[in-house]
Amino acid sequence: MRTNILSICVLLGTAPVSAQSIEEAPLEEVVVTGEFPGPGLWKVTRAGDESNHILWIVGEPPPLPKSMKWKSKEIEAVALGAQEILRDSSVSMEPDEKIGFFRGMTLLPAILEARRNPDEARLKDLVPPDLYARWLVQKKQYLGRETGVESWRPLFAAEKLRKAAFDDLKLRESGRVWEVIGKQVEKRKIKVTNPRLTFKIKRSEVRTKLKEFSRESLADLECFGTMLAFTEALGDRETQNARAHAWATGDHEALMRLPALPSPNLPCAMAVMSSQVAREFIPADLRDKVHALWLEAAEKSLATNASTFAIVPFVKLTRPDGYLAMLRGKGYLIEAPQ
Numbered sequence: 001m002r003t004n005i006l007s008i009c010v011l012l013g014t015a016p017v018s019a020q021s022i023e024e025a026p027l028e029e030v031v032v033t034g035e036f037p038g039p040g041l042w043k044v045t046r047a048g049d050e051s052n053h054i055l056w057i058v059g060e061p062p063p064l065p066k067s068m069k070w071k072s073k074e075i076e077a078v079a080l081g082a083q084e085i086l087r088d089s090s091v092s093m094e095p096d097e098k099i100g101f102f103r104g105m106t107l108l109p110a111i112l113e114a115r116r117n118p119d120e121a122r123l124k125d126l127v128p129p130d131l132y133a134r135w136l137v138q139k140k141q142y143l144g145r146e147t148g149v150e151s152w153r154p155l156f157a158a159e160k161l162r163k164a165a166f167d168d169l170k171l172r173e174s175g176r177v178w179e180v181i182g183k184q185v186e187k188r189k190i191k192v193t194n195p196r197l198t199f200k201i202k203r204s205e206v207r208t209k210l211k212e213f214s215r216e217s218l219a220d221l222e223c224f225g226t227m228l229a230f231t232e233a234l235g236d237r238e239t240q241n242a243r244a245h246a247w248a249t250g251d252h253e254a255l256m257r258l259p260a261l262p263s264p265n266l267p268c269a270m271a272v273m274s275s276q277v278a279r280e281f282i283p284a285d286l287r288d289k290v291h292a293l294w295l296e297a298a299e300k301s302l303a304t305n306a307s308t309f310a311i312v313p314f315v316k317l318t319r320p321d322g323y324l325a326m327l328r329g330k331g332y333l334i335e336a337p338q
Helices: 006-011 073-080 101-106 108-114 129-142 154-169 176-187 203-215 221-234 237-248 252-257 265-273 286-304 314-318 323-329
Strands: 041-046 054-060 084-086 090-095 191-193 196-201 307-313 332-335
Touching: 041 073, 041 286, 054 073, 054 176, 054 286, 054 314, 073 176, 073 307, 084 286, 090 286, 129 154, 129 221, 154 221, 154 265, 196 286, 221 265, 237 252, 265 286, 286 307, 286 323, 307 314, 314 323, 323 332
Parallel strands: 054 307, 084 191, 084 307, 090 196
Antiparallel strands: 041 054, 041 332
């Protein structure tokens, strides 16, 4: 579930903030070129299906260098020969009416206040000493002499650190597959499906909800700790380089052997979802609903199309309760990449 600290935070205005960083040796850039097989494809079929409909799935990689290049004729051929491209499911929260630029500007003070700790608390007052010591190391590396962030809630401080780390290390999170096939998909007008759960908030209540959110404490220490572990892992050049080569050459065995990156998405999303403001709009079983939404779309496309090409995060695809396991549980036949 990709939510950027949940879509409610987009509504609350957690826009990226430029970060200062001290001079560090840059991450050695990885450039993978040539006719590599690219990331492998899982083949999903229905038992006894005489029509031979196929759902092809490719796993988007974990964070990789922006400069990394790959080209896979197989990926392009399968994607451009499909009747439908299926993206990962997502969540959005939107006002019931368009807010508009000037109305949005009047909300800016409330938005900025929402990311600060209630009662002028500081990070060092809220975070255990061991976590705070690790934070200072990461902060020095990626945020430099930034001081304002010390008054932010752990959730928002962690998100700012993540964005700064990605910029400094020249990494990107997703879009690797789409950047190769996207233009051709649009040119050929192939159907693209983006399963999405949308929740509405009344335009007249946005300012009130922002104020309520700014006064509410969040259970975000797990989010903060996991994000620190995540940014620490991103700085491991050797592992990052190995991950880049494994993904670009379709070596899934090597990719699976590498240490798993800590995943802050769920604990950070849960920190927001557990707030009183979010509970008024978002169901407690949101994660299950989002996964079920993707599965429903996958089953529909498999029943309808001779060929469907799906792009989802590698980790969501392969974990024990991931998409492959869900499809297998429904009785579908799955062939792993060769």
